[in-house]
Amino acid sequence: MSEAKKVYLSKVQLKAEQDRCLNCKNEPCMHACPVHCNPRAFIEYTKNGNTQDAVKNISDANPMGQTCGLICPDKFCMKACTRAKIDFAINIPKVQATIMENFRTEKEDYSSVEPNGKKIAIIGGGPAGIAAATSLAKKGYIAHIFEKTDKIGGALNLIPQNRLPQESIDKDWAFVSDTPLISVNFNTSVKDVVALLTDYDGVIVTTGEPNTAILNIKGEEHCVSHMDYLKYPDKYVTSGKVAVIGGGNVAADCAFTAAKGGAEQVDMFVRRKLSDMRISKAEYLELIDEHINVSALCSPESVEKTPDGYTLTVHRNRFRDGKLEAVPETSFKIPGFALIIKAVGSFADEKVSHEKVIYAGDCKTGGSTLVEALASGKAAAEEMHLKLS
Ligand SMILES: Cc1cc2nc3c(=O)[nH]c(=O)nc-3n(C[C@H](O)[C@H](O)[C@H](O)COP(=O)(O)OP(=O)(O)OC[C@H]3O[C@@H](n4cnc5c(N)ncnc54)[C@H](O)[C@@H]3O)c2cc1C
Ligand code: SF4
Structure with a gap:
């Protein structure tokens, strides 16, 4: 088995975890998830052989479903999992990552999106920037990311390969970015946030904590x-x-x-x-x-x-x-x-205050987790949409 494969569940392990799921109608696992992924639903879909519905269910809530499944801490869905009261929590994140690794075949479908003619600049191509870009693109915005390095994924690129194989970040990005509505300028460090408002309708800053x-x-x-x-x-x-x-x-x-x-x-x-x-x-x-x-x-x-x-x-x-x-x-x-x-x-760069500049991810909240940075990026996109609507 390759190093990258070892981080996923085997076929037998996946089935065992799915069989342990109690299909709880009150969905405590979903309510505990910052991006509201729905483990009850995607486990049920996979159990019934509807693997594409399971993939869609995960991707609709989480633009980095595979990566998130590999490194999400046990303090969200797993802490809330009813199964923990009987023996131990379902390993929901690993189930999610394994479903994405084994069954994802297509790209995110933007075909029904009507472009709305508005352009948003996103500074930083980490998880919060990716989440903001995908949420905006789904609403018809042009989302243009400025990334200071030559890579997408932000701080995730610092996580050792044995814990998070790079190919997982690449797969998530390839899945969500296949639309002309999303583009990236790599090797571009933005110094003047407000100056971008000359060319863009709004700016979302997701620069993490680079210091x-x-x-x-x-x-x-x-x-x-x-x-x-x-x-x-x-x-x-x-x-x-x-x-x-x-x-x-x-x-x-x-x-x-x-x-x-x-x-x-x-x-x-x-x-x-x-x-x-x-x-x-x-x-x-x-x-x-x-x-x-x-x-x-x-x-x-x-x-x-x-x-x-x-x-x-x-x-x-x-x-x-x-x-x-x-x-x-x-x-x-x-x-x-x-x-x-x-x-x-580490700590964030100094912030500017402007009604069309919104901060999201670690630069807003301080060091957090991948799933919280994604939730913050999604929320910033929603806030920007409300401001511009
Ligand atoms: C070593 C390590 C291990 C971690 N382990 C886990 C884990 O196991 N589980 C978990 O959930 N979370 C983990 N995290 C935390 C998680 O990676 C972060 O919470 C998440 O990446 C924050 O996302 P973000 O988009 O807010 O910021 P970042 O990921 O930091 O992305 C910010 C991006 O902005 C770019 N940027 C900065 N300044 C500029 C500028 N002026 N112009 C253009 N681009 C700019 C940066 O290059 C970077 O790509 C870990 C973090 C580290 C460092
Ligand atoms: S709380 Fe646990 S057992 Fe209940 S539906 Fe969610 S994953 Fe399954």
Whole structure:
């Protein structure tokens, strides 16, 4: 089986998950989904052999149905799934991704759309931009995306291949973008948002969070940012000891990439408690599987370049009256790191205020999830439509 295929369910697993579905009439799984995908319906369609109806049902709600199914966390539909009260939740996201991978044959059908003559500029070709563009195109708008890199998909391109194969993003994009109503200018960074209103009826900004957060410690310049590391992992030495500063799923992706890339030891340093880490149970188990050391309640103080690599100085933290504070005189040095990766978050560019400029996705809400960015992009398209109607 190819690496890419391993992330989907096998035929037998798909059937087993479908057979466990209780076909709940109150559809808790759909209500919990930010884009209102309807697992009850698409599982029922597939069970009855109506695979094309299942694909259509998923695509109508979600312009990145396959990708979303591969990486959606278990805090939405799965948390609401009635089956969890009996044994364990249906693995709805994986069922969705597998249906899209196995049964999607056609492209999104825009044939009944009447162009309305209005043009919207979308800045950023990540999930929120894709969702805004497809929702607008379905209403007859020309949706023109400006993307600063040479790729569609935004931050999804930083997710390691073993978790999210690139071909899934490509398949979703090929499915939704086959219409003259949607176009992209790659390698185009927009600096002046309002200037676009000369040529467009409105602008939707979905630029994510392109700036890495600053730790404000001595020697910070020796750290590699998560963005650089995940974009070009092969560029960095990972054969020795690697430190990852941060405790979210981006930090975990850096740690997994280093471990799989040949690092002899990977140490994560997490400011808060282990239970505060913003990772899923599956990611937590993978950290254990990959023998990644996690030091919780630990903050970096400085980084020093030495003849044998980098020395990281950290101190212990504790909670007092619900507040996190450094424990005095607990600093200690850890020498011999070949690489120190900083994965402590990112932030958005400054916003402008204009009635025909709408913000969506991570640049509006802060770091979220794929499905929430899609929901936000769809909502922005709806808001723009209301403004212009
Ligand atoms: C390492 C990593 C792992 C993740 N894992 C998961 C996961 O497992 N599950 C999950 O649900 N979510 C995950 N996420 C979060 C998810 O990827 C984001 O929430 C989502 O991509 C946000 O979408 P967006 O469109 O708002 O922004 P982005 O995806 O950041 O897209 C913004 C786009 O705008 C472009 N851009 C920026 N500035 C300009 C400009 N001035 N001009 C033109 N273009 C510009 C950027 O190049 C980019 O393509 C992860 C994110 C990262 C980084
Ligand atoms: S809540 Fe779970 S069991 Fe009920 S319809 Fe949705 S997927 Fe099936």
